[in-house]
Structure formats: structure tokens, C-alpha cells
Amino acid sequence: MKRSEMKVKKKKEDIILSAIAIMNRQGTKGATMEQIAAELLMTKGSLYYYFRNKEDLIFQCHVLVLSRANEDIQQVVSSDKSYEERLREMIALHIDYAINEKETFNMIIRPDKTFAEDQLQPLFEKRAIYSRFFDEIIERGIESGEFEKVDVRMVRMILLGAMNWIQQWYKEDGKKSIEEIQQVYADYLIKLLK
Amino acid sequence: MKRSEMKVKKKKEDIILSAIAIMNRQGTKGATMEQIAAELLMTKGSLYYYFRNKEDLIFQCHVLVLSRANEDIQQVVSSDKSYEERLREMIALHIDYAINEKETFNMIIRPDKTFAEDQLQPLFEKRAIYSRFFDEIIERGIESGEFEKVDVRMVRMILLGAMNWIQQWYKEDGKKSIEEIQQVYADYLIKLLK
Amino acid sequence: MKRSEMKVKKKKEDIILSAIAIMNRQGTKGATMEQIAAELLMTKGSLYYYFRNKEDLIFQCHVLVLSRANEDIQQVVSSDKSYEERLREMIALHIDYAINEKETFNMIIRPDKTFAEDQLQPLFEKRAIYSRFFDEIIERGIESGEFEKVDVRMVRMILLGAMNWIQQWYKEDGKKSIEEIQQVYADYLIKLLK
Amino acid sequence: MKRSEMKVKKKKEDIILSAIAIMNRQGTKGATMEQIAAELLMTKGSLYYYFRNKEDLIFQCHVLVLSRANEDIQQVVSSDKSYEERLREMIALHIDYAINEKETFNMIIRPDKTFAEDQLQPLFEKRAIYSRFFDEIIERGIESGEFEKVDVRMVRMILLGAMNWIQQWYKEDGKKSIEEIQQVYADYLIKLLK
DNA sequence: TATGAATGAGGATTCATTCAT
DNA sequence: CATGAATGAATCCTCATTCAT
Incomplete structure (x- = not known):
């Protein structure tokens, strides 16, 4: 280039x-x-x-953010730690996004209804890829015996939902630091798989 | 009148x-x-x-929805069933809102940043009341020995976040019926308290 | 109303x-x-x-003008004078339009390419109706023996073209008055049919 | 150069x-x-x-087109054929322009009102020259006895108007070929001079 | 010569809001 | 009470034009 x-x-x-x-x-x-x-x-x-126009700009915003998120999470997924360890890291990363990059983060989790079908498609795909990283770790964790057998999709939804919500209430000067939240959330959420 | x-x-x-x-x-x-x-x-x-104007209308929308939600949840809270039973019913009710009254529901969970401080206050209070109903049941459940000791606020946040997220992915013609979702979610979420 | x-x-x-x-x-x-x-x-x-928007306004302009033109010319067509007489009057009327209502007139004769197909259709129809009035008088004039046999469509095109052009050169303070132009044009154009 | x-x-x-x-x-x-x-x-x-700017470009467009048209028509005018023959050729040429070089042609016949007076002048002159070629042939044809005495300017206007209009209705796949149109138009229009 | 980038003046359109009836 | 009509500010978008490189 x-x-x-x-x-x-x-x-x-x-x-x-x-x-x-x-x-x-x-x-x-x-x-x-x-x-x-x-x-x-x-x-x-x-x-x-x-x-070209506002719609184009918005679209590109989504593309950029989703691409980056997928790259980041991939890093974590492809390590060789235990599945629980990897899931904990994924949770920490996602929470970090949710809080520290709140702005970009909303682009990941909330689709924009203003897009036409042909623009929506690539976005949905990227979002699906992100979700699949979680599914993958959970499934392999179950196979390896690290996790108990669960409804993978449901549990993934619960995980993501719980984490996505953090940005709605998190305050910098609140009682809990980001690290604490990451810790507590990981502990509780892992419970669902044990 | x-x-x-x-x-x-x-x-x-x-x-x-x-x-x-x-x-x-x-x-x-x-x-x-x-x-x-x-x-x-x-x-x-x-x-x-x-x-008076659009802002006023929006404000009244929020007030109405939040008031109703609080009335509904209060019904459940003040029954005399076991705390787990009551929490399950609260979960079911909240999920019902999230799916069937998706539109009004978003007013409950997402604050509108366009409001002035003095309008925001009463809304926050109502939202706080709604949250406290959950805290109350969890706390009393712990006291009674039904639930294990947890960080009440954190767990409540996880519960609400997980449920609020449902509307983002629920589809009428999806694999799971509403009843199934209510059941599965209650099971998994109660796990956090056991 | x-x-x-x-x-x-x-x-x-x-x-x-x-x-x-x-x-x-x-x-x-x-x-x-x-x-x-x-x-x-x-x-x-x-x-x-x-x-609704500019396009709509432009469209309505065309509709109004074409409708009026058709009404006016119909008056002349349906009299019971001789065909030559009627044609002369039609020529006079058309020239009057071309000069005195130059502005509206251009809407009759020049289609606007900015219209979508479904809007263009009704306009084309109205314009076709206007043309047919001329064809009709020429044809019936031929049948009645008043006019000599000609290629009706071609002659009509020549008539309209010649007249439409007037607005490009006519000047109020020019050598010829409107009446003179109407007279001269009628005389020459009728020659094509004799 | x-x-x-x-x-x-x-x-x-x-x-x-x-x-x-x-x-x-x-x-x-x-x-x-x-x-x-x-x-x-x-x-x-x-x-x-x-x-220099858009206006300049537009102006030069007109100048070029008009110059070329004048050169072309001059060729025909200065032959030594009969006046009728020459007029027929001028008609054919003009129609050819109107149909085959529709785009450039419109620059000849339709003045652009956006020009300032000092730019307009040279354009008008060129357009006048083009017209005068027709007048000349008609006049000389009359003098020679080939044509009947007519109001030269009026007839020229009728001729040009009739021909200019062709581009509004001509279609490549229409009933008449270009050659037929040239033929028919010449025949009818010459009638005005006989 | 050529170009990529930037600009600002306009122009179409939307919409909350007002007000006479 | 209700409404039709009007308004003007805000917003998206276009495009001729400029200019440093």
C-alpha cells in the first residue's frame, strides 16, 4: 500500500x-x-x-469495531491454557470492552436497524463469528470434562447479556474497580458451567 | 376526578x-x-x-412504563411463596416483559440521555425501586438460608443483564418457546445463588 | 367540494x-x-x-398545464366549422400558447427526463391526446376532401415543430405582431395540406 | 502553433x-x-x-459547435447545384445533425440564458450566420424563379422549427428511417416554396 | 500539468412548534 | 378541543472552486 x-x-x-x-x-x-x-x-x-453519506459512515463504524473485536478475542481463544482459564480471559476482555470502550462496544452488541439487507448481512456474520468463539470454548470445555454439560447457546446468551449490561451501571468512582468486576463476574459466570 | x-x-x-x-x-x-x-x-x-412538547411526552412515557412495572413486580414479591419460587416468578415476569412488551420494556432498562437533571431524578428513583425488589428477595433468601451468601448487587446485575439481553436475540419462530426460555433461564440463574 | x-x-x-x-x-x-x-x-x-418534494411539484406542474391545454384545444376541435377553419384556429391557439404562455408551454412540449417511469406514463398519455386532436382534424379533413392526402403523422410533426419554435425567436417589439404570425403560419402550414 | x-x-x-x-x-x-x-x-x-470555470466551459461548448455547424453548412451552400437541390441538402444535413448529433445540436438551437451579455453576443452572431445561409438560398432561389415569392424569414423559421423538433420524437427503431424522414421533410417543406 | 484533498455556499428536506379559527 | 396551515431551525448532501504538492 x-x-x-x-x-x-x-x-x-x-x-x-x-x-x-x-x-x-x-x-x-x-x-x-x-x-x-x-x-x-x-x-x-x-x-x-x-x-458517500451518513449511512455509509455508520456502516463502516460497525465494520471496523466488529473486525477489531474478532481479532482480539481470537488471540485469547487460540492460546493453550485450560478452557476455564481461556473463558475467564474472554470474560475479562469483553468486560474491558464494555467499560473502557463503551462507545465502540455498543456497535458490537446492538445492531442498527437503519441498514438495508445487503449491508446488514456482513455485520450479522461478524457478530456471529464473535459469538461462536464463546460457543467453541464452552463446547470444548465440556468435551474435555472441564465444564459440565449445558445448553451451550443459552449459557452463552446469559454470559454475554450479563456482561453487556455492565456498561449501563458502571461508574468510575463506584464501589468496584474494573478488575474486581472482572473477577466477580468470571467467578459467578463460571459457576453456570460447573 | x-x-x-x-x-x-x-x-x-x-x-x-x-x-x-x-x-x-x-x-x-x-x-x-x-x-x-x-x-x-x-x-x-x-x-x-x-x-407541552416532545420531551414532555417522552418523559411521561418513561414514567408510565416504570410505574406499571413496579406495580406488577410488587404483586409477585409480596406473595408468601418460598424465596426461590418468588425469584423464579420475578424472572418469568421480567422475561415476559422483555419479550412480549419489548417496546415498553426498553424504556425501563435504557435511560434516555436527553433529559434534564430534574426530570432524570424521578425516573432513576423508579428504576431503583424496581431493582430493589430483586435485591430484597435475594437478601431475604440468603437470610432464610434458601440462597447461599453472595454479592447481592452483583448477582442482581447479572440476573437483569442476562434477561434484558433476551430481546436482542429472541425470535417467535426460534427453537425455544417463551416458556422454555423462562424455565431455562430460571434454572441457570438460580444456580448462581445455590 | x-x-x-x-x-x-x-x-x-x-x-x-x-x-x-x-x-x-x-x-x-x-x-x-x-x-x-x-x-x-x-x-x-x-x-x-x-x-411532498420538488419532484412532486414539478410533476404536478406538468399535469396542470397539459390538462388545461387539452381542455382548450378540445373546445376548438369540437366546433362545427370546416376542417381548414378548425385547423387554423388550432394553429392560432397553439401559437398563442407558445408566445403568451411561453412558460407553461414548455411543459407541454418538452418532457422532463427526471421522472420515474410510473410518473412519466400519465404525462405521455396527455401529450398523446393533444397530438391526436391534430391528427383527427387532418384525417377528417382528408376524408372530407378538404385536404389532400398526406402522411398525417409527419405533417402533424412538422406543424407542431414549426409552431413550437416560435417562442425561441419571438420578441414583443419585433416586426410581426402575434396576429400576423398566427395568420402567416396558418397560411403556410395549410399549404402543406393543399 | x-x-x-x-x-x-x-x-x-x-x-x-x-x-x-x-x-x-x-x-x-x-x-x-x-x-x-x-x-x-x-x-x-x-x-x-x-x-477558468464551468461557465467558461459551457461557453466554449457553444462556440465549438456553432463554428462547426457553420463550416459544414457553408460547404453545401457554396456548391453549384440548383437552389432546390441545395436546400434539400441543407435540410438533410440539418436533420442529420438533429438526429445523429442530437447532443451538440441542442447547443445550436437552444441558447443558454446563463451567459452574460458579452458572452452572449458572439454566440448570437454565429447563430445568425447559420440562419442567414438558409435565407440566402431561399432568396436566391426566389430571384432565380425556382421558388415562389415568400416571406423569407417566416419560411426559414418554419423550416428550422419543423426540423429541430424531430429529435423530440425520433426513435431509432421507429417506423421511418433517417433517410425517409429527410426525404419526406424535404418534400413537404419545399412545398412551402412552390 | 495533474491530482488529491479540502472548503463553503447553497439547496432539498424534515420536524418540532405555534396559532388562528 | 381539534385542526389545518405556517414557520424556521436543523440536517443531509452536492458541487464549483481552490490550492499545495
Whole structure:
């Protein structure tokens, strides 16, 4: 990739990151192209140089976030630790996302209904891949005897739901630190598999 | 209350209900006063007879939903069944909300950031009351020896998070019926307390 | 039709008339909704109360103009004068349109390519009806022996083309008055049929 | 003229030709600099090396087309055939333009109102020259006795109008071939002079 | 010469809100 | 009470134009 292409890619990413931040603060409809541009000290018009329209920008936001999340979780999944250990790490990572990258995180867990079918498809697939990482670890854990036999899909849903919810109540100055939450959640959630 | 006042109250409720439906379908910003009015065969202008402005309408939506939810859950809480039994019923009720009244439900669990501080307060209080019902049953269950000692707040968060998430994946024609989900979730979630 | 409906219809017509004027001065793209509104001392927003969007407004312009033209020409066609006489009157009428209602006239003769197929259809039909009035008189004139046998469609095309062109060069302070032009054109064009 | 100057001139012509094509398809306002550039595999920015601005480009389009038309028609006019023969050839040529070079043709017949007075002047002159070729043949035909005495200007207007209109209805797969149309039109139009 | 990037002025459209009737 | 009509601010988007490289 040439220097110039790199630069464009970088710029696009900057824009996407800003957009994600604002959209999660104010919702998809609430975030205006003007604001997004302003945040980056650009003009509205410039945004349209990089993205065809608002929908396109939103779409790319989702793509970026989901791709990154899948890369990260893959790292954890493919280690050679015990399944419980790996699941604990996955939980910690997911919670970290939920809290520290709250903004991007919402893009992972909540689909945007404004997309057309053909755009929705690739997003759903990426989300499915993310889920499957959890299923995989649970299944293999059961096979190995580390975990008790459970309804894998249901348990995965419970895990994810419980974790996704954290961002709704977490406060930096709350009683529990992030590490504590990661610890407590892992302990309780692993209980479902024992 | 006079006849006419009753009528106004009824009308307000009708409007709120329609508004909730539309807002959950399209988001707060996505729902227009026009649409809400149209759904009820009224005109935009009439809405303003009943509500000062859109913000007021949204606020009243939240109030209504939260009040009802609290009334419903209170019924369950104040029975004289075992604590596990009562918790199972609360779980069933909450899941029923999450699936069958998805639209109103989102008002309970997701706060709307567009409110001013003084409006936010009463909403938070109602939401806190709802949460406390769960805490109460868990605590009393522990005291009575039915449940094992746990971090009440954390476990409540896990319960609610897990259940709230159901609406994101539930499909009417899916593999599991609502009853099955209620059953499975109750079983797994109670495990956290045993 | 009730009083209020009348009023709306009247207003729509006013808007359409203004729109036609501006559009013919500056082209479809050149005319802005702002301008059209300003001409009528309304605001942009008000226009959208009466017309869904710009395309709709343009479409209605065409419909109105074509309908009126057909009504007018029908009057002439259904008299009981000789065919030559009637054709002369049709020519006079058409030329009158071309010169005095230049603005509306362009809507009759030049199709707008911006329309979707389903909107284009009714417009084409109306335009076809207008053409058929000419064909009819020419054909019946031939049958009656008043006119010599000709290729009806070709001759009609020549007639209309010749007349439509007038607006491109006519000037109020030119050498020929409208009446003279109507006279001269009728004389020459009738020659094609003799 | 130096090699490099030639190259620039050639490039300018290419641009103008593309511009004409697009403008006639979508109107002056509808054609964007972007499109015109894209058609030639250049970038928007490059256009501005060759033309001061859009208005300049449009102006040059008109100039080129009109110049060429005048050259072509001059050829026919200055032959030594009979006047009727020459007029027939001029009609054939003009119709050929109207159908086969529809795009450029519209530049000849329809003035663009967006020009400033000082730009308009040279265009009008060229258009006048084109007209005068027709007048000349008609006049000389009358003098020679080939044609009957007529109002030259009026007849010329009828001729041009009738022919210009053809492009509005001509279809490649229609009933009449171009040659037939040229034939029929010549026959009918010459009738006006006999 | 050519281009990629940026800009800002407009233009279409939406929508909460107001108000006379 | 209800509504039709009007408004204006906000928003998305387009495009001619500029300019550094």
C-alpha cells in the first residue's frame, strides 16, 4: 500500500473513531455530520470526500469495531491454557470492552436497524463469528470434562447479556474497580458451567 | 376526578402507548410527532394539547412504563411463596416483559440521555425501586438460608443483564418457546445463588 | 367540494403557477424551492405542506398545464366549422400558447427526463391526446376532401415543430405582431395540406 | 502553433465534446464538473487547468459547435447545384445533425440564458450566420424563379422549427428511417416554396 | 500539468412548534 | 378541543472552486 493510501486509511479511521464516540453519546440520529466533522476540525464537506453519506459512515463504524473485536478475542481463544482459564480471559476482555470502550462496544452488541439487507448481512456474520468463539470454548470445555454439560447457546446468551449490561451501571468512582468486576463476574459466570 | 378529566387521562395514556411503540421501533429521535399522531388518527397539533412538547411526552412515557412495572413486580414479591419460587416468578415476569412488551420494556432498562437533571431524578428513583425488589428477595433468601451468601448487587446485575439481553436475540419462530426460555433461564440463574 | 378544499386547491395552483414561471426561466434544476416560495411570500417549509418534494411539484406542474391545454384545444376541435377553419384556429391557439404562455408551454412540449417511469406514463398519455386532436382534424379533413392526402403523422410533426419554435425567436417589439404570425403560419402550414 | 499548444487544443476539444454529451443528457445544471472529468478519466481539478470555470466551459461548448455547424453548412451552400437541390441538402444535413448529433445540436438551437451579455453576443452572431445561409438560398432561389415569392424569414423559421423538433420524437427503431424522414421533410417543406 | 484533498455556499428536506379559527 | 396551515431551525448532501504538492 502506498503512502497516500495509508494516509487516507488513517484519516478514515480517525473519522470513524470520532463518529463512534459521538453516536454512542447521542444515538445514530442524534449525531450530526457537522458535529463529527467539527470534532476532527474538518468541515462537513470533507467528510463527504471520505464517505458517500451518513449511512455509509455508520456502516463502516460497525465494520471496523466488529473486525477489531474478532481479532482480539481470537488471540485469547487460540492460546493453550485450560478452557476455564481461556473463558475467564474472554470474560475479562469483553468486560474491558464494555467499560473502557463503551462507545465502540455498543456497535458490537446492538445492531442498527437503519441498514438495508445487503449491508446488514456482513455485520450479522461478524457478530456471529464473535459469538461462536464463546460457543467453541464452552463446547470444548465440556468435551474435555472441564465444564459440565449445558445448553451451550443459552449459557452463552446469559454470559454475554450479563456482561453487556455492565456498561449501563458502571461508574468510575463506584464501589468496584474494573478488575474486581472482572473477577466477580468470571467467578459467578463460571459457576453456570460447573 | 370528573368525567372529563378521566377522558383526558385516558387519551394521554393512549398517546403514550402509541409513542412508546414507535419510539422503540425507531428510537427517540426517529419517532416524529406526526407519526405518533397519525397512529392515533389525530393531528400533530392535537398532541400539543396533551403534552407541552416532545420531551414532555417522552418523559411521561418513561414514567408510565416504570410505574406499571413496579406495580406488577410488587404483586409477585409480596406473595408468601418460598424465596426461590418468588425469584423464579420475578424472572418469568421480567422475561415476559422483555419479550412480549419489548417496546415498553426498553424504556425501563435504557435511560434516555436527553433529559434534564430534574426530570432524570424521578425516573432513576423508579428504576431503583424496581431493582430493589430483586435485591430484597435475594437478601431475604440468603437470610432464610434458601440462597447461599453472595454479592447481592452483583448477582442482581447479572440476573437483569442476562434477561434484558433476551430481546436482542429472541425470535417467535426460534427453537425455544417463551416458556422454555423462562424455565431455562430460571434454572441457570438460580444456580448462581445455590 | 368544501370551502377549505377549494382553498387548498387554489393555493396549490398558485404554487404551481409560480413554479412553472421560475422553472421555465431557469430550468428545472435551476429553480430552487426557496425561490418558488419567496415568489409567493411563503417559506420553504410551507411548500412542503402542499407538495411532498420538488419532484412532486414539478410533476404536478406538468399535469396542470397539459390538462388545461387539452381542455382548450378540445373546445376548438369540437366546433362545427370546416376542417381548414378548425385547423387554423388550432394553429392560432397553439401559437398563442407558445408566445403568451411561453412558460407553461414548455411543459407541454418538452418532457422532463427526471421522472420515474410510473410518473412519466400519465404525462405521455396527455401529450398523446393533444397530438391526436391534430391528427383527427387532418384525417377528417382528408376524408372530407378538404385536404389532400398526406402522411398525417409527419405533417402533424412538422406543424407542431414549426409552431413550437416560435417562442425561441419571438420578441414583443419585433416586426410581426402575434396576429400576423398566427395568420402567416396558418397560411403556410395549410399549404402543406393543399 | 507549437506541438504543446496543439496538444492543449486537442485536449480542450475532448473535454468540450464530453461536456456537450453530458450537458445535453442532463441539462446545464445537471452536468457536474466531476462527471465531465470522470468521462475523460481525469480529475475535477484538471479541468480547471483548461477552463477558468464551468461557465467558461459551457461557453466554449457553444462556440465549438456553432463554428462547426457553420463550416459544414457553408460547404453545401457554396456548391453549384440548383437552389432546390441545395436546400434539400441543407435540410438533410440539418436533420442529420438533429438526429445523429442530437447532443451538440441542442447547443445550436437552444441558447443558454446563463451567459452574460458579452458572452452572449458572439454566440448570437454565429447563430445568425447559420440562419442567414438558409435565407440566402431561399432568396436566391426566389430571384432565380425556382421558388415562389415568400416571406423569407417566416419560411426559414418554419423550416428550422419543423426540423429541430424531430429529435423530440425520433426513435431509432421507429417506423421511418433517417433517410425517409429527410426525404419526406424535404418534400413537404419545399412545398412551402412552390 | 495533474491530482488529491479540502472548503463553503447553497439547496432539498424534515420536524418540532405555534396559532388562528 | 381539534385542526389545518405556517414557520424556521436543523440536517443531509452536492458541487464549483481552490490550492499545495
